[in-house]
Amino acid sequence: MNPGEKAGLVLLAGNSHPELTKQISEKLCERVGISNVYHKSNRETVVDIQESVRGKDVYIIQTGTKNVNNDIMELLIMSYACKTSSCRKIIGVVPYLPYCKQSKMRKRGAIACKLLAQMFKNAGITNLITIDLHQKEIQGFFDMPVDNLRASPFLIEYIMKMIPDYRNAIIVARNANSVKRATSYAERLRLGIAVVHGEERIPDSDLDDGRHSPPPQEEEEENRLSRGIEIMPMLTPKAKPPMNVVGDVAGKIAIMVDDMIDDVEAFVATAELLxxxxxxxxxVMATHGLLSSDAPRLLEASPIDEVVVSNTVPHDIQKMQCHKIKTVDISVLLVEAIRRTHNNESMSYLFKYITSED
Known part of the structure; x- marks a missing residue:
């Protein structure tokens, strides 16, 4: 290839989201490359790329679903197959990045998202296009360019077009971690904000396992007397008040915003409070609608009127189980990101009017 000459584009996809792949292919006016991705009887993943990728830019579309480990292995093996077939670049188009919630050290756990980033690099991925990472700091885990796109313009457009009298709405932050996102929505919609403060149900994984517990008071007194030195005072446990709403939601449309909705118990509890x-x-507005376990049944029986999510994750089955779930198509965002990446154009237009809080 001559210097400055643009490489060809090959679009490949795993088995995670065929519908989204079809939408991207049609809007990009590029056919999906021929490849076989299947599982043998022993559940090993096998990939067979059936066309040449030599010297070309390969875009692999694969998102995270309930079969998250299969999705990851398909992406890694496809990437490595393209790498060993002498492609020029491999761009992973991963609308929902698996394991992005495991981005912090918790007790004796591991930062699994960092491990995933290293696996992507070793498999040959040179760029990553994703949407609404759970924490923006995750981009620092990757030794490659990461374009963390935002779905908020599509959700805001839905609010303005599909919610009657949205001017009488108020944006609700479900917890302190959602305040910045809620503020970003409220500023662009010219609406007020309310914050839910107080104790929520504590997941079993976050319960104290004794690792950080202080020694019993009797043992501490004995140690202090035997050493003849002063030690730190007894630590008092942190206690949150009962759930309460900071802000006036009476007579208004309450719109909860978050990056994903998976287990819905906290959303239902907040809706009952509102x-x-x-x-x-x-x-409820969220980018990624994982809706795991019995989420559709709980949503159907809850006071929530509508749950609006994008199509970064397939959720057709959940929609059949709960009529409240609505979908916003964000495929055009990924198409434009792919086009700009391939043509070496600036991505700043895709972040126009996106605030740092979003």
Missing amino acids: KSRGAYKIY
Whole structure:
């Protein structure tokens, strides 16, 4: 290839989201390359790329679903197959990055997202296109360019077009971690904000396992007397008040915003609290609709009127189980990101009017 000459583009896809792959292919006016990705009887993943990728830029579309480990192995093996077939670049198009919630050290655990980033690099991926990482700092785990796109413009457009009298709405942060995101939505919609503060159900994984517990008071007193030195005072446990709403939601449309909705118990509990405070309609907006376990059943029986998510993750089965789930198509965002990446154009247009809080 001559210097400055643009490489050819090859679009490949795993088995995670065929519908999204089809939408991207049609809007990009590029056919999906021929490849076989299947599992043998012993559950090993086998990949067979059936066309030449030599000297070309390969874009592999693969998102995270309930079969998350299969999705990852398919992406890694496809990437490595293209790498060993002498392609020029491998760009992973991963709308929902698996393991992005495991981005912090918890007790004796591991930062699994960092491990995943290293696996991507070793498999040959040179660029990553994703949407709404759980924590923006995750980009620092990758030794490659990462384009963390935002789905908020599509969700805001849905609010303005599909929610009657949205001017009478208030954006609700479900917890302190969601305040920045809620503020970003509220500023662009010219709406007020409310924050839910207080104790939520504690996951079993976060319960104290004794690792950080202080010694019993009797043992501490004995140690202090035997050593004849002063030690730190007894630590008092942190206690949160009961759940409460900071802000007036009475007679308003409450719109909860978050990056993903997976286990819905906390959302349902917040919706019940908002309903008791006088909110007459309740919406949930999230980029990634994982909706695991019995989420559709819980949502159907909850005070939530609508759950609006993008199509970064397939959720057709959940939509059949719960009529409240609505989908916003973000395929055009990924198409434009692929086009700009391939043509070496600036990505700044895709972040126009996106605040640092979003």
